[in-house]
Structure formats: structure tokens, C-alpha cells
Amino acid sequence: MATGQRKGRTLLIQIGNGESPEVFTNLCGIKTRSFNLSTTEVDTTVPDCTNPDGPVQKTSEPGIASRTFSGSGAFIKGATHELLVEHVNASTVFNAKVIVPGVGTYTGAWFVTDFEWTGEMEGNMEFSATFTAADVLTFTAES
Template sequence: MAYTDKLKSTRVAIMMGNGASPEVFAPMCGITTKGFQQTRATNDTVDWDCADPDATPITVRDVGATDWTISGSGLLHRPLLAQVQEAFDSADATNYRFMFDEPTGNEVIDGYYQGPGIITDLNITGTNGEYVQISITISAAGAKTFVANP
């Protein structure tokens, strides 16, 4: 039998760059639900058979624009609030990483998606008797890259 080589969700992090050179990325502490979504638009054209105009046409599809989004939610980590608010208020994009980092024996298998993004959704909620929650959506402001480090 062969089982899936699994990755624990606790070893996935959303990281925010500090804009320095070289740039340093720090995990967004408290975020426990993390997501990375990639979408791709297409341009569709219907193509008719010139030899048989009554035949069913086919759809020809070309790659259009690509997009990516990072989302996360969890406990609001107090020191994170000022950084997130500053990034939300900024007219400039911030660099983000969606990072995989899990030790396996003596090595660390990691990789990450990275790109400039804009915080497009920032929600902070509180319920009496519970801790304050945060949810965030980061939308692409440019191309992303994927770096795999075996």
C-alpha cells in the first residue's frame, strides 16, 4: 500500500514582507485557516466547420488572464494589527508568501508562492466571552512565483 505524503496545516503560513532589501518575511501569527487560490480566465471562440456549416461547432479556448488570492482567518494577534492596517491603508502593494515548511527527519521540505498583493478585505470581529477574530483577503497586484526547495 502507498499512502499520501501529507503536509500538516500547522506547517503552512501566510507571511508578510517588510519591504526591506533584502526583504524579510514574517508569519502572520494567529491565522489558523489559510488558503491560496489561483484562477485563470479564458477567451472562448466558437469555430464553425467550413466544409459542413450544419455540423456542430467547436469551442476554441485560449488562456486569458491569471489571478491569485491568499485568504486567512483566526485569532487577532495584537502586534499584527498595526502591520495589517498599514498594509490595508497603503496605496502600494506588499509582498506576501504562502509558505509550506515541514521538517521530515533531518531535512525540511518547503516551498512557497510569492507575489505582490493588496489587502482587499479585512474583517475584525469580537463576541463577548470569546477572543477577537480576524479574517483577511489578499488579492494579486502582479505575477506570483512558486519556489520549491527540496
């Protein structure tokens, strides 16, 4: 692409199969997705001790980092969705990769904090899920 733009559908989460060597497979069916990188702010502001009545400059430092991936779309029956549902039912941690096109890959332990199936009477069953990092993730920049 001449503009350097990436298609949203290439923002992916891949679920690991837990084997050795581990194989990661795209979670198929996701139509809407987002990946959030956030950090809390720790206030380090201290008034000037020699001029306590003077202006106070707010200062901060980074606190707790949070990484979450959310996706929703068609529930496609298959091995990857079955494995995901096993993890959701058992509330277990599993390995996954989030691939951010043009940036890189975040790999490590994840768990599902929210999972929902939905469906209209005449439509297909859909799902939505929120994945939260369970440990420090490894980031590999896109080459």
C-alpha cells in the same frame, strides 16, 4: 510523514517588512486558510467554415490568471499584524510569500482586498483577510 500528507496549518502567508534585505514573517493566528489559483477561460470556438451545420467543438485558451490567499483566525497584537493593518488602512501594495507545503512558494506584490475584525462579547477578537496578487508572482518549487 509516511503518507506525504501535510498539515493545513503549514499553508502560510508571510508578510515582508519592506526593508533591504527584506525579512518575511509568518502572519500569526490564522486558523483557517486557503490559497486559490484560477484562470479565466477565453472561448476560441469557431464553427467549421466548410460545414457550418455540422457539430461545433468548443475550444478555449487560458485567460487572466488570479492568485488569492484567504485566512481567518485570532488577531495577535504584534509587529506583523501592525504592519498588515498599516497596509490595509493605506490600501498599499506590499511584498509577501505564500508557502504551499509539498508544492512551493509564491512570492511577490500583494494587497488586501477584504479585511474584517470580529469578536464575541466573551471571546477574543478575530480577523479575516483576503490577499490578491498585485503583480506576476515568482514561483519557487519546493525542493
